[in-house]
Amino acid sequence: MAKLRNVAVVAFSQAPIVARDEHRIASEILYPEVRSALDQCNVERAAIDYQVAGSADYVDGRPFGFVNALDVTGSWPPKQDLHLEMDAAFAAYYAWVRMQAGDCDTALVCGYGKNSEGEPERVLNLELDPYYQAPLGLGPSATAALQASAYMARTGVADRDLAEIAARNRAAGAKNACAHLREAVPAATLAATPWVVEPLRRGYLPPYGDSAVCLVLAAEGKAERMCDRPAWIHGVDQRIEMQTLGARDLSRSAGAKLAAEKAFAMAGLASARDADVIELCSATPAEELILREAIGVQAGDRSVLNPSGGPLCGHPLMMTGLIRLGEAFRQLSGRAGAHAVPNVGRAIAHAAQGHCLQQNLFFVLGRERRWT
Amino acid sequence: VKRPVAVVGVGQTQHASRRSDLSIPGLVREAVDRALADAGLDYGDIDAVVMGKAPDQLEGVMQPEQFLAGALGAHLKPLIRVHTAGSVGASTALAAVTHVASGLFERVLTVAWEKQSEGNAMWALSPNLPFTPPLVAGAGGFFAPYCRAYMARTGCPPHIGPMVAANARANGGRNEYAHLREPMTVEDVLQSPVLWDPIRYLETCPSSDGACALVVASEEQAKKGPRKPAWVKAGYSYAEAMWVPGRDQVSPQAGRLCAQKVYEKAGIKNPWKEIQTVEMYVPFAWFEPMWLENLGFCDTGEGWKIVERGEQKMGAHLPVNPSGGVLCTNPIGASGMLRLGEAALQVMGRAGEHQVEGVHNALGHAYGGGAQYFAIWLVSDAL
Numbered sequence: 001m002a003k004l005r006n007v008a009v010v011a012f013s014q015a016p017i018v019a020r021d022e023h024r025i026a027s028e029i030l031y032p033e034v035r036s037a038l039d040q041c042n043v044e045r046a047a048i049d050y051q052v053a054g055s056a057d058y059v060d061g062r063p064f065g066f067v068n069a070l071d072v073t074g075s076w077p078p079k080q081d082l083h084l085e086m087d088a089a090f091a092a093y094y095a096w097v098r099m100q101a102g103d104c105d106t107a108l109v110c111g112y113g114k115n116s117e118g119e120p121e122r123v124l125n126l127e128l129d130p131y132y133q134a135p136l137g138l139g140p141s142a143t144a145a146l147q148a149s150a151y152m153a154r155t156g157v158a159d160r161d162l163a164e165i166a167a168r169n170r171a172a173g174a175k176n177a178c179a180h181l182r183e184a185v186p187a188a189t190l191a192a193t194p195w196v197v198e199p200l201r202r203g204y205l206p207p208y209g210d211s212a213v214c215l216v217l218a219a220e221g222k223a224e225r226m227c228d229r230p231a232w233i234h235g236v237d238q239r240i241e242m243q244t245l246g247a248r249d250l251s252r253s254a255g256a257k258l259a260a261e262k263a264f265a266m267a268g269l270a271s272a273r274d275a276d277v278i279e280l281c282s283a284t285p286a287e288e289l290i291l292r293e294a295i296g297v298q299a300g301d302r303s304v305l306n307p308s309g310g311p312l313c314g315h316p317l318m319m320t321g322l323i324r325l326g327e328a329f330r331q332l333s334g335r336a337g338a339h340a341v342p343n344v345g346r347a348i349a350h351a352a353q354g355h356c357l358q359q360n361l362f363f364v365l366g367r368e369r370r371w372t
Numbered sequence: 373v374k375r376p377v378a379v380v381g382v383g384q385t386q387h388a389s390r391r392s393d394l395s396i397p398g399l400v401r402e403a404v405d406r407a408l409a410d411a412g413l414d415y416g417d418i419d420a421v422v423m424g425k426a427p428d429q430l431e432g433v434m435q436p437e438q439f440l441a442g443a444l445g446a447h448l449k450p451l452i453r454v455h456t457a458g459s460v461g462a463s464t465a466l467a468a469v470t471h472v473a474s475g476l477f478e479r480v481l482t483v484a485w486e487k488q489s490e491g492n493a494m495w496a497l498s499p500n501l502p503f504t505p506p507l508v509a510g511a512g513g514f515f516a517p518y519c520r521a522y523m524a525r526t527g528c529p530p531h532i533g534p535m536v537a538a539n540a541r542a543n544g545g546r547n548e549y550a551h552l553r554e555p556m557t558v559e560d561v562l563q564s565p566v567l568w569d570p571i572r573y574l575e576t577c578p579s580s581d582g583a584c585a586l587v588v589a590s591e592e593q594a595k596k597g598p599r600k601p602a603w604v605k606a607g608y609s610y611a612e613a614m615w616v617p618g619r620d621q622v623s624p625q626a627g628r629l630c631a632q633k634v635y636e637k638a639g640i641k642n643p644w645k646e647i648q649t650v651e652m653y654v655p656f657a658w659f660e661p662m663w664l665e666n667l668g669f670c671d672t673g674e675g676w677k678i679v680e681r682g683e684q685k686m687g688a689h690l691p692v693n694p695s696g697g698v699l700c701t702n703p704i705g706a707s708g709m710l711r712l713g714e715a716a717l718q719v720m721g722r723a724g725e726h727q728v729e730g731v732h733n734a735l736g737h738a739y740g741g742g743a744q745y746f747a748i749w750l751v752s753d754a755l
Contacts, residue, residue, distance in 0.1 A: 002475070056428075056434065056435060057427050057428050057429060057434075057455070058428055058429070058434040058435075062499045062500060063426075063427035063429045063496055063497065063499050064427060064457055064499055064741065066455070067457060067614065067741045067742070067744065068614070070611055070612065070613045070614060070741075070744060071613045071614055071615050075611055075612050075613040076612055076613045076616045076619075077612070077625060077629070078610045078611060078612035078624075078625050078626035078629050078630075079610065079611060079612075080608060080609065080610055081456075081609060081610060081611035081745070082454065082456065082463060082467060082609060083454070083455055083456050084452055084453060084454055084455070085428070085435055085453045085454070085455040086435070086452065086453050090452055093452070094452055094467065094470075097470060097471060097474050097476060098470050098474075100374070100474035100475065100476060101374050101470050101473040101474040101475075102374045102473070123434065124434070126428075126432065126433060126434035127433075127434045127435050127438050127439070128439065129433075129439035130396070130431075130432065130433050130439070131395065133439075134433075237450070238450045238451075239448050239449060239450060240437075240438075240441045240446050240447070240448075240449065240450070240451040241441065241447055241448060242441050242442035242446075242447045243438050243439045243441055243442065244442065247442075254448065255448060258448055353435075353438075354435070354438045355438075358438055358441070359438070359441075359451070
């Protein structure tokens with residue numbers, strides 16, 4: 001692997017996820033998080049070279065929702081800027097690429113969009129191809145159920161296994177001050193919740209919610225001054241697959257497998273099991289199992305999975321992926337509070353978007369610089 | 373940037389108000405297939421895909437890059453989707469340039485498109501903003517006061533818009549891909565109804581179906597290619613907040629700053645003398661003199677005089693929008709990339725009947741939002 005520029009996450013701020021932030025618009029939810037992220041690294045907005053955001057117009061229920069965010073990201077005087085119609089984790093990915101290209105040392109990465117303005121089950125149906133799949137009325141719960149069925153049929157995983165994974169995530173989320181669902185729930189209780197779409201029960205599906213997130217990236221030379229314990233990026237890769245559900249083996253994620261292999265190779269990480277913490281953007285227990293298989297992590301391995309509680313404890317669309325990266329930073333930099341994992345040296349953060357894990361992004365991060 | 377980047381392939385669709393002969397993937401493929409053929413490359417040669425388009429509400433498909441991933445040949449490749457309002461086609465191409473400049477990718481496909489016949493642009497472009505009375509007037513109703521303010525500020529007379537519109541159509545008539553190609557006179561424009569004072573019907577861009585695709589590549593790849601590349605000497609995208617007291621909507625600071633950065637990086641000291649043609653984003657005719665000033669081709673208040681003297685026509689000092697520009701073709705998401713692609717064709721010397729003579733440097737420009745987003749590149753025939 002050629003030598004790349006060392007870039008680190010130096011700050012992360014997140015509005016605690018709630019079902020509905022009744023009295024604020026999306027940009028108002030974002031503003032305090034931008035301020036807080038800048039305060040964490042003790043700089044003013046003028047110190048940041050580049051800004052890139054992730055959000056989706058359909059989540060906001062209006063065109064150009066992202067334009068309002070310019071008013072709260074300090075875009076005056078004008079700033080170098082880009083907006084991606086994607087989960088903000090991909091904005092962090094692009095910021096990292098931008099920083100590899102040079103003449104940019106620091107970047108502000110924001111994710112926002114008020115999920116409670118719409119009905120995600122109906123909104124996400126519109127992601128499917130408009131000719132053959134969307135007219136069937138499939139929502140994300142239905143497509144996730146197709147994927148879960150395919151995985152269970154291939155592996156023999158049972159309802160009780162899904163309940164246990166959901167219960168583990170819920171127990172972890174109880175300790176995360178930013179999580180939406182913060183009650184530990186026993187597997188037996190989750191296994192008694194009603195089917196939404198068989199084989200997925202209410203207790204195996206994520207709660208959509210409102211939040212806003214802001215993360216700061218900085219290159220070597222500046223990162224050390226902005227954060228006492230920067231989380232250095234060791235490897236990154238992302239891959240999309242074709243969407244057509246019938247043309248993919250839904251029981252596996254070829255894209256996640258390839259993206260993980262490439263990111264781990266860049267990071268010099270022999271195995272995902274060498275990471276102390278892994279934050280997966282798994283919206284259902286079946287997605288967690290598919291992703292674990294793709295990256296090669298089994299039950300009982302030493303890596304701690306989703307100490308934040310993961311998307312099952314809070315799923316603000318277009319932010320859930322960036323929150324995984326923020327959580328990796330929190331764990332590596334000693335800022336994870338009650339859900340801190342001791343002695344974290346390396347972490348993996350994953351983001352996904354689209355139906356049935358269509359697009360996957362992996363970051364590998366560590367306490368030390370990757371390239372010297 | 374870390375290393376040089378070149379445009380090695382340009383492709384665009386036949387633009388029209390309705391391409392009902394094609395699905396959305398079909399429309400996108402028409403441009404992508406042409407760009408790849410132009411570059412002498414195939415889908416397998418592409419390392420990453422960068423797609424852009426304006427609001428998803430225009431077609432009613434959310435994040436359509438997901439369903440287009442197969443058609444774009446992006447299966448198991450990195451892909452990002454850009455959206456920066458009207459400037460998106462240009463900022464998308466610049467994001468692709470960044471991919472190559474980073475050293476991580478050799479050949480990147482970038483595509484921008486809009487199939488406006490699938491939806492209703494007036495509806496999609498009339499957002500209900502918090503704390504703001506809805507105009508329900510689309511982009512024209514939004515920008516008309518900016519044009520009126522320009523006239524008040526500079527003394528721009530009422531015949532300038534019609535002169536710009538008639539010239540754009542004359543240029544579009546020479547562009548085989550343009551949507552509107554029928555000639556019209558200044559008198560025709562003056563006779564057309566006022567839609568949003570001062571903007572008349574014939575000073576307004578059409579709603580189009582269309583796509584544009586570019587292949588951008590490293591120096592090594594560019595030198596192997598079948599054609600003379602266009603070298604990207606500089607490219608930046610800037611944005612500014614909407615609600616700032618004292619913000620100048622007529623000549624936004626983001627636009628001036630973006631142009632200044634591009635000139636600085638490209639080593640341009642006098643744009644009027646050193647740039648031979650510019651493809652700029654003019655959705656309503658009055659924006660042509662406004663952007664001539666904002667881009668630093670002349671001083672404030674001089675833009676409309678350039679138009680009045682005809683110095684921006686084909687064969688004159690600085691041909692503006694030799695392709696006919698947005699006034700002849702406007703698939704919103706693609707319009708910015710068409711400006712950048714047309715600028716590239718000019719320095720490659722392959723713009724066909726609308727080729728400007730002796731182009732060494734060309735500027736491509738797009739803007740969006742409430743005149744808040746700017747994306748500009750300068751391309752050159754020499755590295």
